[in-house]
Amino acid sequence: MGDASKAGHEPKIIAFACEYCSYTAADLAGSMRLAYPASVRIVKVPCTGRADAIMILKALEEGADAVFVSGCQPGDCHFLKGNARAKAMVPGVKRMLAEIGLHPDRVEFFHVAASQAQRWVEVVEEMTSRARRLGPNPLRTGGGPEYGPAAGSGGGEGDRPAEKGSAS
């Protein structure tokens, strides 16, 4: 995948957002007239504990360029542990992506509280720039493996996983 094809790429990103926090933050961002990339399609979930690995895999299989799960701050889950479970699930999905041949950075978990509209904007911007850097999902473009042993020798800036994706 050459850099030229990445340059004009407008990514499609799926966000599984908890209705008690991140979905409300996205709503608040709208009310506050905060601008953020239109790349994100939000799927409201009753708790990030509902977001399952298979939902993330299916989104990528159908061609999403990146998927993220956004839940309540640690300790603030309406259902006690849903956000912790979702956060624990995401590294497993990253390992699956590496095996499949997709870059693990295409998936991430974030904490965004209902009041953190600005943080929501930053998260969407972060995932959008990440998706742009990685280029279109090769499953959509008919490309080959972009990561792991199946991708051959690897290399290139996009091959190294992000330092740390999830933040407060």
Added chain:
Amino acid sequence: MIVGERKPLEEIIDSLEGARKVLVAGCGTCVAVCMAGGEKEVGMLAAELSMAARLRGLEIDVTQATAQRQCDREYLETLREQVKGRDAVVSMACGIGVQYMALHYEPLRVVPGINTDFMGANLGIGEWVEYCQSCGDCLLAETGGICPIARCSKSLLNGPCGGSSGGKCEISKDTDCAWQLIYDRMAKLGRTDRLARYRPPKVWKTSRDGGPRRLVREDQKA
């Protein structure tokens, strides 16, 4: 339950070499409960296989189905329609299910999707520990309900070895000394005197040492 874990995707893809139509078949009993080969895991492997194949330029049509059990003929039979026309099946059951499916649908190519690890208990979310090795001659009545064969690293039958320290086994600080557990349990039960009883050497002929085992219940065969 029988505890297993998913095989690496690359190994599964390699075992499917040449197959164009693949069924991923789950088992709804033990391996579903230990989250290795149930309906949900079947969905995940099918999605993974499908994506990996597309990226590698392989044309593989992946379908999925789950039987209640793969170790019973009646339940295996429920997959007949889904198996039809498939070049290969990835069975996500334990090794028993894989073999029984291969026999039931002979000459169908059946490959395993999981590694069968052990028979164990679910101690907490995402944690299983081996509790039984099916020796065929249960002695739990004499050991306070703690199996020294499965849970002592050396399968000792007459007390701890010199590697027992602070209640832990010398192989790992995370492994309890089974004989410490047995003594503590028997003490709680007020039955430590039973431990001092003479017990003749265990007869292992009921265990794997006698070759593949078979159980025939004449009273159930009619």
